[in-house]
Amino acid sequence: MAKKVAVLVGSLRKESLTRKYAQAVAKMLPPSLEAELVELDMPLYNQDLDDANTPPESWTAFRDKLKAADAVLFFTPEYNRTISGALKNAIDVGSRPWGQSVWDGKPAAVVSQSPGAQGGFGANHNTRQAVVFLNVPVMPAPELYIGGSANYLAEDGSINNEQTKELIGKFLASFEKWVEANAKK
Numbered sequence: 001m002a003k004k005v006a007v008l009v010g011s012l013r014k015e016s017l018t019r020k021y022a023q024a025v026a027k028m029l030p031p032s033l034e035a036e037l038v039e040l041d042m043p044l045y046n047q048d049l050d051d052a053n054t055p056p057e058s059w060t061a062f063r064d065k066l067k068a069a070d071a072v073l074f075f076t077p078e079y080n081r082t083i084s085g086a087l088k089n090a091i092d093v094g095s096r097p098w099g100q101s102v103w104d105g106k107p108a109a110v111v112s113q114s115p116g117a118q119g120g121f122g123a124n125h126n127t128r129q130a131v132v133f134l135n136v137p138v139m140p141a142p143e144l145y146i147g148g149s150a151n152y153l154a155e156d157g158s159i160n161n162e163q164t165k166e167l168i169g170k171f172l173a174s175f176e177k178w179v180e181a182n183a184k185k
Contacts, residue, residue: 002034003179006069010076010087010123012041017149021113022075024159025168030176035073038065044085045092059093066094066102071179072136074110078123083130091130103134107182109175111144119145139178144171 007026011018026035042058049055066072076083094102110127112120124145128138146152146164154160159168 002032003070003183004068005029005033005035005071005073005179006038006066007035007073008038008040008075008087008090010040010074010084010127012084012086016077017113017115017153018075018077020153020157021111021146021149022073024153024157025073025075025111025172027158028165028168028172030172032176033071033172033179036065036069038062038069040086040090042089042093044089045096047096050097062090062093063102066106069106070183071175072103072106072108073175074108074127074131076110076112076120076123076127078112078114078116078118078120081122082126083123087127088130091134095134101134103131103136105182105184106136107139107179108136109139109144109171109178111146111171113146113149115148115150117147119147119149121145137178137182139175142171142174144168 007022009019009022029035043056076087110124112124114120152161152164159165
């Protein structure tokens with residue numbers, strides 16, 4: 001039976017490069033992994049709503065989807081050398097209420113992209129930093145930064161560059177092993 005992978009896209013724009021890469025990479029997952037794109041369009045985390053037992057429905061739906069997932073693939077753009085507010089908010093929403101984190105022990109990997117040359121390096125590492133604290137075993141290597149990302153997508157959303165496909169394939173083969181070794185049984 002395939003392991004469920006929650007795919008989180010750190011951009012809310014429907015036509016974002018990050019979303020396009022998440023969709024393309026999800027189609028490249030090995031058969032042992034099944035992707036589900038989990039939307040991050042939620043109100044900002046506010047502990048008062050959890051304390052009053054009135055969390056927004058979008059928080060509850062997000063938490064339920066993450067609880068059902070065996071692993072997580074984070075896709076992040078780089079906003080001002082760090083992660084987007086939407087992705088950071090999702091990490092916060094999933095970590096609360098205290099003692100009920102949906103992240104605990106879920107194996108993960110991070111993919112960052114940028115039209116610039118560095119491929120979202122800062123955002124990739126900031127994502128890792130934010131979730132390691134939450135006991136998320138993040139795949140240490142290979143890392144996947146896609147620089148010049150606007151150049152490697154075909155009009156149909158597929159990856160149009162053989163070297164990039166090969167790089168993603170190696171990344172996903174490692175992720176498959178990472179999930180198998182680290183997912184809760």
